[in-house]
Amino acid sequence: MKLATITFVNLIVLSSAIIGDKEKHDRFIIACHTTDFECFKRQYRSLRDKVLLGSLQFAIDFYKPYLFRYGDSGTCIKLSGLEESELVGISMDSDSKEYLLTLELPLRIQQTTNKTEICMKPDVEFKNVGPHIGPYRSFNGNATIKATFPYELRKRKGDIYLLLKEEDLDVILDIPDLRPPIRLMSNEGGSGYEISEWAYEVVEHIDAARHFALPYTTNIRLFSSTVPVHKYLLLYPEEEYADLKFAFYDSD
Numbered sequence: 001m002k003l004a005t006i007t008f009v010n011l012i013v014l015s016s017a018i019i020g021d022k023e024k025h026d027r028f029i030i031a032c033h034t035t036d037f038e039c040f041k042r043q044y045r046s047l048r049d050k051v052l053l054g055s056l057q058f059a060i061d062f063y064k065p066y067l068f069r070y071g072d073s074g075t076c077i078k079l080s081g082l083e084e085s086e087l088v089g090i091s092m093d094s095d096s097k098e099y100l101l102t103l104e105l106p107l108r109i110q111q112t113t114n115k116t117e118i119c120m121k122p123d124v125e126f127k128n129v130g131p132h133i134g135p136y137r138s139f140n141g142n143a144t145i146k147a148t149f150p151y152e153l154r155k156r157k158g159d160i161y162l163l164l165k166e167e168d169l170d171v172i173l174d175i176p177d178l179r180p181p182i183r184l185m186s187n188e189g190g191s192g193y194e195i196s197e198w199a200y201e202v203v204e205h206i207d208a209a210r211h212f213a214l215p216y217t218t219n220i221r222l223f224s225s226t227v228p229v230h231k232y233l234l235l236y237p238e239e240e241y242a243d244l245k246f247a248f249y250d251s252d
């Protein structure tokens with residue numbers, strides 16, 4: 001008797017938690033008109049923090065930086081920065097059926113110990129990296145990710161969904177040559193140059209599009225397959241989802 005009562009109470013609590021979650025989930029999806037680039041940027045930021053970096057409701061794994069083994073040094077290289085990515089371009093074209101997002105992010109390339117983290121095998125092994133001595137190295141650059149998704153509109157239970165197919169990824173890692181002009185050469189400038197050389201060499205051992213960007217852009221596809229398009233893309237009376245064309249890009 002007592003047991004049955006407890007179960008019943010639990011059931012009520014559980015179902016109201018689910019309803020609460022649904023409302024919350026609608027609240028953080030920002031809907032934007034096809035003309036409002038600033039709105040798309042806010043929408044992206046909100047999705048990034050609430051969905052794309054991990055979400056129980058959307059069954060999306062929590063974001064982990066990409067780590068790979070750094071030769072026999074007993075250390076790994078960690079690539080991160082997606083958690084600070086910003087939308088700098090968005091376009092949609094119903095003729096080519098392509099949806100394109102351009103993201104910019106601060107790229108951090110950091111050496112870490114291999115004792116506390118699980119590190120992947122790099123695509124190209126480091127051959128001449130021996131036991132590590134001295135402080136760990138790190139480099140801060142920038143990266144740009146262009147994801148071009150072919151899409152299809154699908155009707156499901158009266159709602160239209162934007163179904164994104166596997167994206168074409170273009171990832172640019174911006175590692176500037178920090179070599180100062182000869183006249184300004186200082187000790188600090190010299191080591192900056194060395195560290196950018198190091199960063200450059202290190203990322204040549206991996207396919208950043210496949211291991212760094214793709215796990216994240218995959219979450220954009222997961223999101224659009226579960227949320228009807230009208231929840232995040234608003235139409236004017238004369239517009240239709242089957243006939244949309246817009247393109248915005250930040251110029252610097």
Ligand SMILES: *[C@@H]1O[C@H](CO)[C@@H](O)[C@H](O)[C@H]1NC(C)=O
Nearest residue numbers: 071072073074075114115119
């Ligand atoms: C860490 O690196 C050392 C040296 O290469 C290696 O012997 C050890 O197996 C590595 N540990 C892990 C957990 O991969």
Ligand SMILES: *[C@@H]1O[C@H](CO)[C@@H](O)[C@H](O)[C@H]1NC(C)=O
Nearest residue numbers: 106140141142143174175176
């Ligand atoms: C990265 O981008 C920021 C903002 O655009 C800029 O201020 C910074 O100098 C860039 N860093 C590098 C290493 O290029």
